[in-house]
Amino acid sequence: MRKNYFLLILISLSVLLSNAYAGEGMWIPALLKQLNEKEMKAMGMKISAEDIYSVNHSSMKDAILLFGRGCTSEIISKDGLLLTNHHCGYSAIQRHSSVEHDYLTNGFWAMSRSEELPNPGLTATLMIRMDEVTDRVLQGVTDNMAEAERNRIIGKNAKEIEKEIEETTPYQAKVKSFFKGNSYWVIVTQTFKDIRLVGAPPSNIGKFGGDTDNWMWPRHTGDFSLFRIYVGPDGKPAEYSEDNVPYQPKYYFPISLKGVKEGDFTFVYGYPARTNEYLPADAVALIAEKENPRLIKIRDARIKIFKKYAEQSPELRIKYAAKEARVANYWKKMIGQSRGIKRMHGIEKKRAFENSFEQWVNGSPERKKKYGGLLTAFSETYKQLEPYKLSADYLWEAGMGTELVLFASRFNTLVQESKKRDADTAKINKEVKKLKKSVQGFFKDYYVPVDKEVMAALLKIYNEDMQFPFKPGFFHKINDKFKNDYKAYTDYVFRKSLLDNRDKIEDFLDGYSPKKYKKLMKDPAFKMQREIVEMYKDNYNQKLKSLNHRIDSLMRIYMRAQMEMQPEKRFYPDANFTLRVTYGDVSGYSPADAVQYIPYTTLNGIMEKENPEIYDYVVEPRLKKLFKEKDFGQYADADGTLHVCFIASNHTSGGNSGSPVFDADGNLVGVNFDRCWEGTMSDLMFDPNVCRNITLDIRYFLFVLDKYAGAGYLLDEMKLVK
Ligand code: ARG
Ligand code: ASP
DSSP states (O other), rough: OHHHHHHHHHHHHHHHOOOOOOOOOOOGGGHHHHHTTHHHHHHTTOOOHHHHHHHOOOOOGEEEEETTTTTEEOOOSOEEEEEEEEHHEEEEEEEHHEEEEEEEEHOOOOOOOOEEEEEEOEEEEEEEEEEEEEHHHHHHHHHHOOOOHHHHHHHHHHHHHHHHHHHSSSSEEEEEGGGTTTTTEEEEEEEEEEEEEEEEOOOOHTTHHHHHHOOOOOOOOOOOOEEEEEOOOTTTSSSTTTTTOOOSSSSOOOSSOOOOOOOOOOEEEEOOOOOOOOHHHHHHIIIIIIHHHHHHHHHHHHHHHHHHHHHHHHHHHHHHHHHHHHHHHHHHHHHHHHHHHHHHHHHHHHHHHHHHHHHHHHHHHHHHHHHHHHHHHHHHHHHHHHHHHHHHHIIIITTSSSSSHHHGGGGHHHHHHHTTTTTOOHHHHHHHHHHHHHHHHHHTTHHHHHHHHHHHHHHHHHHOOOTTTSSSSSSIIIIIISTTTTHHHHHHHHHHHHHTOHHHHHHHHOOGGGGHHHHTTTTTHHHHHHHHHHHHIIIIHHHHHHHHHHHHHHHHHHHHHHHOOOSSSSOOOOOSSSSSEEEBBBBOSSTTTTTTOOEEEHHHHHHOOOOOOOOOOOOOEEEEEEETTTTOOOSOOSSSOOEEEEEOOOOOTTTTTOEEOTTTTTEEEEEEEEEEEGGGGGOOOOOOOTTTTEEEEEEHHIIIIIIITTOOGGGSSOOOEO
16 A cells, blocks of 8 residues: 555654654645654744645645646635735736836735736636545556556546546545655645736835845845735635626734844744755766756846846836846756855765765665665666757757747747648638737847847857757858857848748738648748757657656656665655745854844844845835834834845745735735745755744834825725734
């Protein structure tokens, strides 16, 4: 019985629980009672695991939602106010912005419900329950079956479970793998589709410090935005309609005005996306020493160009703000991650662990039979993977890094449909309609000179770093015909392509008939993306698939072996975009020799950073006035200052942005939005000395809402705890 074996390991651990707590771990809410409650209480928690997750009565989980596809959000009022980060609401805010109504720069505040702005396509998803289904999912699976066959059976079993739930409840269901395919859970959810924008601070509050301070402590960003969930008059999720009404949640979070101080217990409840804590050293070395540096180089080039143009005009800044933020965010994270692994001697630590693992394996003939050769197999596989992985990175990051080329790839379906002998006109018309919409969106934020410079820069890097069979065909032209003059080649592509010109492409689509696909086939931008996609299909797809299958199957065995080898250790599954709880203490850290950080920042720090010359550090006159007058009202800390952010040793990841942060009583004390740079390797290896999550102090949010924006009427629907 696999399931029982697994649960048994997990549960017997809670009895053995070592006292060495390090803040590491993203725990499954449904197992909190067995695995974590005792420790959480010992650390100061006053509520119970049942208050955090229960399927029998309302609990904290009923107020936490996946926001869009990549963030977390929480309900903070009886009428469905939904709080998340500014950077999570960013594209919604940007979509409502123009030079006349620049909500990104100036902020937006609905002064009544009728002013709240709908956001078609934006959703928020609530988890109803989660149940372990390992036995059913693995029915018919054997240890030595091929990975593809295994996946097929698992897929079929999972579908059955999902269908059963979806046919008998109003909810959606999805089976997810945990512990690298050793355990499975079904996640039952409900998705809300009418999410309206209620408020957002100006960027110089919501993004204060910009990309300069991103991933860094000390931080002073008021990184929040406020939405509201609307439902149909029957209380059920519905698409936007004027008749919709505010959602009445089963639970919403009381907000604490008490704040936190060093040493206080906190926990974070949200949706971490992806971590990889159990990889072999070879895999970590590939990421930290080979992939990251290359990706950083490519992104460096793009960011420099974006920045240069963004400084030229407010219009360009609006167009390229979100794009730059997207590229810069992981660029900086990768830099921090590689440095962090090096600083903590992560690869050496993994190798040392692997030595003791080998000894343990060799200690018994039975283990030798099961796990002997595992690490060698990993080594060989990663060696084979390396060139494919690195050049695939170039294909997507550099090849498709030009907006025009990526945009051209949206026309592939149209071409394929048109080429068919019995071209289906209905299908084609539908595709044309879709593309027309897509053209609108693309050109709203597109500026040709930026993209031309990006193309020339990326082609140069690509050409110099990669060798031929790993280059798409158009490099022959660049090398031979254009003699590596990237600018001349770029000029040629943009001159001949019709895709960079809104009028031309709209005319083309207006008068579209299936024969016209030939015009696209001759378009140089369309050809570039086709060569990239085809090269991937022909040279990478199969190879990467089979290598990744091999790694998946090795990883599944290695995961199980690590657990068997360390029966005293409590394991948590890698993040997989399911709801998790992580807990720790408010605490500073030492980022460098002789430097010690304290764990909170104040409005004084904003004034210290103020610089009217630098976009990231401009402070609004209104905020300055409140500061001068010390008009902090009930939001001041006991020490008289206004706290802005704090850090704690909670193990968070990408996706945890917007996650609620709670005190020992389960009251909301903040909104998670980032991690400290020195600890960004926590997705691969957690170092309790330096890994810290960064939280917006909830009192700063309330202060901005009430004192700065004058939207204090929203406080009436919340519950404040003094
Ligand atoms: N680093 C944070 C996260 O990964 C915040 C990103 C948005 N902020 C920014 N300045 N780009 O999402
Ligand atoms: N800022 C990240 C997010 O958007 C959180 C993190 O990576 O710590 O989810």
